[in-house]
Amino acid sequence: MAIVAQSSKYGDIGRAILAWAVGLLFFFPIFWLVLTSFKTDADAVKPEFLFFFTPTLENYLNMTENYDYWRFATNSVITSVFATVFALAVGIPCAYAMAFKPTRATKDVLMWMLSTKMLPAAAVLYPMTFLTKSLGLFDTHFMVIVVLMLINLPIVIWMLFTYFKEIPKEIIEAGQMDGVNTWGEIREILIPLAWGGIASTALLCFIFCWNEAYWTVRLTTTEAATLSKLIEGNRAPEGLFFGRLSAVSAAAVGPIIVLGWFCQKQLVQGLTFGAVK
């Protein structure tokens, strides 16, 4: 008995150390980014100023005054929020149909949706750029929202499908017997029951939209440019200014880190979807 208890205690400590080590490893780049953002560009590249330096807000002031940070941030919010809302508006009915009215093709459709994620974005870069430009949609919020929605739709539908599958079919059938139509089923029964899952999905989708860089950088210039574009734009012609770049990056990832922190529970639930029935 005693031996079993001891070995499990050491095991616990070992696992705790490992967990902390991995956690710190993942956290370090963010810590470093924030630290560097408070250094001058000169200090940022000097090895002797690793930890001991005179902190400055210069980079942040420079960013808001010269780079119009708030415009980029507003664009990020607008595009991410609308792309998420539209993805849910399309994804919920899709996932509902596949979860509760499956046909023989349902599995194939799901796989096909997922397969679109396997297509390298670069493969459709020229058609997309050509299309957006010829439709006059280049550098518009509308285009960014549509693209962000489309690239996240497969994962949104998959996640919602998995959550909806956990709702007993009889509850939906009871709704049908009680006289609700399809929209009523979704509105009155499905959404309230799957609220946790829908929230997790929305959160993840929002984060993916916020962090998306490939298309937002390539399909915008100024009007609809998001924070990703701002970071990319700081790869300045004068060379790399690490302090300034770090400040911009920290300000771009900051909101999403804060959001993620407050919604940890939903996120974990969302990321492990399907693992626990």
Next chain:
Amino acid sequence: MGRIVLENVTKSFGSTEVIPPLNLTIEDGEFAVFVGPSGCGKSTLLRVIAGLEDATSGKVLIDDEDVTEISPSKRGLAMVFQTYALYPHMSVRKNIAFPMRMAGMSEEEQEKRITAAANSLNLTDYLDRKPGQLSGGQRQRVAIGRAIVRDPSAFLFDEPLSNLDAALRVGMRLEITEMHERMKTTMIYVTHDQVEAMTMANKIVVLQAGVIEQVGSPLELYHRPRNKFVAGFIGSPKMNLIEGALAEEHAAHTIGIRPEHLSVSDKEGLWQGTVGVAEHLGSDTFIHIHGIEGCDPMTMRAAGDVSFKHGDRVYLTPDATQIHKFDAQGLRIE
């Protein structure tokens, strides 16, 4: 009104035919029970009536109106599920009000019906609770309440008591039967439990592999089973089915005798055997007897106070007027 007619209804899942062409009429106000072993298609048939499954071919008529292509919500039927299927996010009150709210009924009328249903189902104290805070029996009452308030043309019950413990099951069985006596609304009830079928139904429909084996009143089925399957399925303990020499004496392939139509003696009788187990229920004793050719063990019902025990030699005598005869195809011989 709630007269339900099935005309040549079939149901297939892919290439598997679950229900071959089937015809059935359930008259207005009847309490019909679909009974059969699991997988016999009884729940599927109920779901076809409800509209939750589409019939592969054939017609479903409710009060002479063809509803085959009509959605479940527009058929005017109410259903109670085995798993209760309550809306977990709504209170009992909201669960019961749900179908009325969907039908656009006035708040006053809703409240009136909720109060009436809650009174008759003993749910008044639980109206503000969520289903998760209720026991199984209470949940099933809420499900019944939700069905009652709609004033449906027929109630459909899909094994509603299977998830309840034995004592609650008997209580709920009585409540549902009494509810039918009071309301006189058509009810279709699916169960695999022949005791439920016998005690509740006006009309029993015995199904096997999607085929109706017999339709009739409980006593009709009990006294005049049309074939061996119905004979063996209806009645508890089961009818003894005897093949071989003993059956041939009666010019039949198989003969059947119910446990209560056998008398037992330790001195003399027609058939001789040895007691395997004697089950004392107090009111009755069920004795299982080995060693009688063509039926092993044979079960008989004796008075509560008989004292046979394992290994005793006994003699059984059947009541000759109560012997059921079946031919080689299992059909009844008159």
